[in-house]
Amino acid sequence: MAKLYEKCIKNGLRMTLPRKIILEVIEDSADHPDVDEMYRRAVEKDRSISIATVYRTIKLFEEAGIIERLDIGDGRSRYEEAGEHHEHLIDVESGEIIEFQNEELEEMKRQVALNMGYELVDHRLELFGKKIKK
Amino acid sequence: MAKLYEKCIKNGLRMTLPRKIILEVIEDSADHPDVDEMYRRAVEKDRSISIATVYRTIKLFEEAGIIERLDIGDGRSRYEEAGEHHEHLIDVESGEIIEFQNEELEEMKRQVALNMGYELVDHRLELFGKKIKK
DNA sequence: GAAAAATTTATAATCATTCTAAACTAATAC
DNA sequence: GTATTAGTTTAGAATGATTATAAATTTTTC
Numbered sequence: 001m002a003k004l005y006e007k008c009i010k011n012g013l014r015m016t017l018p019r020k021i022i023l024e025v026i027e028d029s030a031d032h033p034d035v036d037e038m039y040r041r042a043v044e045k046d047r048s049i050s051i052a053t054v055y056r057t058i059k060l061f062e063e064a065g066i067i068e069r070l071d072i073g074d075g076r077s078r079y080e081e082a083g084e085h086h087e088h089l090i091d092v093e094s095g096e097i098i099e100f101q102n103e104e105l106e107e108m109k110r111q112v113a114l115n116m117g118y119e120l121v122d123h124r125l126e127l128f129g130k131k132i133k134k
Numbered sequence: 135m136a137k138l139y140e141k142c143i144k145n146g147l148r149m150t151l152p153r154k155i156i157l158e159v160i161e162d163s164a165d166h167p168d169v170d171e172m173y174r175r176a177v178e179k180d181r182s183i184s185i186a187t188v189y190r191t192i193k194l195f196e197e198a199g200i201i202e203r204l205d206i207g208d209g210r211s212r213y214e215e216a217g218e219h220h221e222h223l224i225d226v227e228s229g230e231i232i233e234f235q236n237e238e239l240e241e242m243k244r245q246v247a248l249n250m251g252y253e254l255v256d257h258r259l260e261l262f263g264k265k266i267k268k
Numbered sequence: 269g270a271a272a273a274a275t276t277t278a279t280a281a282t283c284a285t286t287c288t289a290a291a292c293t294a295a296t297a298c
Numbered sequence: 299g300t301a302t303t304a305g306t307t308t309a310g311a312a313t314g315a316t317t318a319t320a321a322a323t324t325t326t327t328c
Binding site: 014016017034035036051052055056059073076077 | 299314315317318324325326
């Protein structure tokens with residue numbers, strides 16, 4: 001079950017208590033919390049955790065490919081479990097973040113880069129939309 | 135010629151000296167400067183300009199649709215003249231920002247949002263690529 | 269279980285950005 | 299054209315997110 005834990009071990013990370021707690025927070029989060037929110041959730045599990053550790057650990061996990069950074073343009077970094085690649089649609093009215101996948105779109109991006117003489121190494125797409133009322 | 139100037143007037147903006155200078159900087163910039171760089175360029179034209187004015191004026195111009203914000207994920211906002219919509223490809227090795235347009239891609243984004251019951255009001259796409267050596 | 273190495277904590281520092289209050293400039297009223 | 303008013307700029311303080319630092323603590327190694 002604890003597949004993120006396995007991934008950490010495989011990456012040679014020492015699994016200290018704060019790291020385990022932060023990992024738990026990530027696993028329990030179905031949304032896309034920012035660092036401060038992750039800190040708040042971690043503190044609920046262990047009051048002694050410090051914000052600096054949250055920042056440092058998140059960076060560590062990101063570099064190890066355990067989590068991925070998401071930037072919706074509001075000046076804060078948000079995080080989610082790394083996994084199959086997907087994109088985000090942000091509901092401009094509620095702020096809700098909806099995930100989606102579209103292979104055709106992926107392929108087109110790769111193609112566009114290629115046409116300009118580039119190998120696509122990363123890409124980021126965010127759609128901002130307003131819910132259509134029927 | 136001074137079409138940005140016209141646009142400001144049409145928006146009812148008072149065209150003070152600092153605003154004129156910042157507008158000039160924008161017109162003379164073919165790249166995508168961040169605020170600090172715009173400030174540096176403005177100071178060359180008028181030593182007395184303050185960074186706060188640059189920030190405030192940029193925000194004003196953005197709200198008036200004179201310029202557009204670009205976020206390449208390095209924690210600083212960059213700006214460019216508003217105009218026909220285009221996307222950006224960032225050369226991960228040199229940091230160079232290359233603009234491109236692709237109507238098919240645009241249409242697909244609109245379609246994807248629609249399929250999820252959303253009207254696309256904004257969108258952001260950045261490709262990060264490595265130059266292919268032949 | 270002691271010594272060495274890595275991690276965490278608390279806090280200070282930094283960076284981008286926004287706010288504030290006083291000074292200045294432009295627009296309007298006379 | 300000058301006084302009044304409204305809007306703008308300046309300088310610097312404040313804020314929010316993030317990173318760095320040094321001392322304390324924990325983990326690993328022997």
